[in-house]
Amino acid sequence: MFELSERMKRIPPYLFAEIDAMKKKKLAEGVKVIDLGVGDPDLPTPKHIVSAMQKAVERVDRQKYPSYEGMLEFRESVSEFYMRRKGINLDPQKEVIALIGSKEGIAHLPLAFVNEGDYVLVPDPGYPVYYASTVMAGGRAFFMPLNAENSFLPDLEAIPEDVRKKAKIMFLNYPNNPTSAIAEKDFIKSAVDFCIDNKIILAHDYAYGEIGLDGYRPKSFLENKNAFEVTIEFNSLSKTYNMTGWRIGFACGNEEIVKGLLKVKTNVDSGVFEAVQEAGIAALRGSDEFIDENCRIYAERRDILVDGLKNLGFAVEKPKATFYVWCRVGGSSIEFVKRILDGAGIVATPGIGFGKNGEGYVRFALTRSKEVIAEAIKRLERLF
Ligand SMILES: *Cc1c(COP(=O)(O)O)cnc(C)c1O
Numbered sequence: 100m101f102e103l104s105e106r107m108k109r110i111p112p113y114l115f116a117e118i119d120a121m122k123k124k125k126l127a128e129g130v131k132v133i134d135l136g137v138g139d140p141d142l143p144t145p146k147h148i149v150s151a152m153q154k155a156v157e158r159v160d161r162q163k164y165p166s167y168e169g170m171l172e173f174r175e176s177v178s179e180f181y182m183r184r185k186g187i188n189l190d191p192q193k194e195v196i197a198l199i200g201s202k203e204g205i206a207h208l209p210l211a212f213v214n215e216g217d218y219v220l221v222p223d224p225g226y227p228v229y230y231a232s233t234v235m236a237g238g239r240a241f242f243m244p245l246n247a248e249n250s251f252l253p254d255l256e257a258i259p260e261d262v263r264k265k266a267k268i269m270f271l272n273y274p275n276n277p278t279s280a281i282a283e284k285d286f287i288k289s290a291v292d293f294c295i296d297n298k299i300i301l302a303h304d305y306a307y308g309e310i311g312l313d314g315y316r317p318k319s320f321l322e323n324k325n326a327f328e329v330t331i332e333f334n335s336l337s338k339t340y341n342m343t344g345w346r347i348g349f350a351c352g353n354e355e356i357v358k359g360l361l362k363v364k365t366n367v368d369s370g371v372f373e374a375v376q377e378a379g380i381a382a383l384r385g386s387d388e389f390i391d392e393n394c395r396i397y398a399e400r401r402d403i404l405v406d407g408l409k410n411l412g413f414a415v416e417k418p419k420a421t422f423y424v425w426c427r428v429g430g431s432s433i434e435f436v437k438r439i440l441d442g443a444g445i446v447a448t449p450g451i452g453f454g455k456n457g458e459g460y461v462r463f464a465l466t467r468s469k470e471v472i473a474e475a476i477k478r479l480e481r482l483f
Contacts (some may be wrong), residue, residue: 110231121437122446133475134425135463136446138203138423140341142396144378145389148340151381155374165370168361169197169349173376176383177334177349184309184387193354194327196361197371198377201306201335201348204226204360205270207367208302208331209236211359213267220262220269222253224277224450224457226304227268241266244456247427249282249389255293263297272304274317274420277462281315281420287323294329300356301330307421309339309390312398315419321352331356338422339390340382347371347379397422400465400472407476411483422465425450432461443478 118136125132155161163290168174174191181187189195198204208231209219220234223242233240239261243253253271271290273282282290294301303320311317320326335348350357364370371379404424408415414427428435432449439445448464450457465472 106234106237109234111227117334118436118446118452121440125440125444130143130444132440132444132446133467133471133478134446135465135467135472135475136448138338138464139343139466140338140422141380141466141468142341142393144341144345145382145385147385148342148382149478152345152374152378155377157376159375161373163373164198165197165373165376167196167365167368169195169369169371170373170376170380173197173371173380174349176380177351180383181319181321181351185322187303187319187321189321189351190325190354194357195349195351195365195377196357198333198335198348198350198364199368199371200337200346201304201333201350202347203332203346203368204364205229205302205304206232206235207363208300208356209233209238209268211363212300212356213238216265218262218266219254220258220266220299222270222275222456223271224453224460225270226272226276227453229304230454232251233268238267242454242456243269245278245280246456251275251278252282252286254287258293263299266297266299268300268302269294270304271320272306274307274310274418274419276307277423277448277450277457277460278425279418279421279423281317282320283318284323287318287320291323291326291329294394295325299329300353301326303330303332305332306335306338308334310394310422311403311420312394312418319421327353329353329356331360336379336382341393341394342378342382345375345378347375361379368417397465400467400469403469403472403476404463404465407473407479411476411479424463424465426461426463427459428461429459432458435461439482442482443475445478447477 174195178191213236215237221240246249281380331352337343436449448462450460
């Protein structure tokens with residue numbers, strides 16, 4: 100009786116919901132499923148962060164409507180964090196806002212800047228929200244292919260002139276989900292220059308900015324000296340501090356862009372629960388040893404998974420960042436995922452779910468213990 104809007108019809112069903120249904124069916128059949136599908140850390144939020152929330156939640160003044168842009172103290176802690184970790188200076192009053200997770204900010208950004216028919220440049224494969232938010236705002240997506248030959252960086256030269264003219268936003272995401280590729284100084288410079296030349300907002304999704312492995316430190320796009328002219332960087336406490344369920348993130352960078360996003364948000368939500376912001380402050384001001392230890396754990400898991408897959412003959416490289424392994428399987432990624440779920444009880448994410456250039460690949464998430472990952476490899480050895 101109630102037909103979905105044309106816009107919603109253009110958005111495919113959220114991939115992870117389908118995988119979840121497949122997994123539930125297997126569990127109901129009694130299979131001990133190993134889920135390497137969804138990128139949700141298995142490890143707990145650190146204790147000092149949990150206790151900051153516990154204390155704050157009892158305070159009546161923390162139970163009220165928060166401010167739209169986030170508590171000043173939270174924004175200050177973001178700015179201290181960027182200075183400490185990246186040497187970047189952010190004005191907490193004008194260049195930082197709190198988000199209900201970075202996904203929320205990414206989903207709302209096009210509403211602030213995209214008119215009917217404008218282009219948004221979207222990486223393929225990519226986090227599905229870039230495309231969905233483009234469509235919800237009435238924009239058109241122009242897909243930028245990411246492939247192995249280009250180290251999973253888009254070829255900016257290949258973007259046609261007419262698209263450049265009508266493009267309002269370019270989404271980029273490094274360290275990248277799902278390919279785990281990284282961006283270095285030269286590429287960042289070319290992306291910033293491209294966006295300045297074409298008056299395009301550079302929306303950098305930096306969700307894995309603190310998941311660098313073997314001592315590698317993923318670059319912020321704001322390290323580029325001209326980046327503040329065009330860049331908004333989305334960041335999150337979800338992956339850095341194992342806080343996916345808490346729903347807190349932030350956007351920072353160009354003042355005008357941050358302000359535009361805030362205008363949408365003031366009409367949609369009423370900010371982040373202040374007790375959660377207190378937890379965020381404790382996280383961002385806490386010891387960075389937690390971050391190092393977290394990354395050490397992912398590196399150890401990565402080695403077990405990648406070495407095991409290589410032994411089985413898969414073409415796969417050791418990522419320097421993120422907690423994903425992007426594995427070339429050839430042929431249909433959905434068929435491959437079904438095969439390992441049926442034959443080995445392992446959940447992985449088919450690359451096609453991230454866009455047509457993801458076909459032929461499967462994404463494994465390192466969000467299970469090394470023992471469980473070793474068990475997954477054993478099962479795969481029996482299957483292949
Ligand atoms: C996890 C993830 C996010 C969203 O994180 P939240 O802050 O929890 O909303 C955004 N972008 C990418 C690429 C992610 O993988």
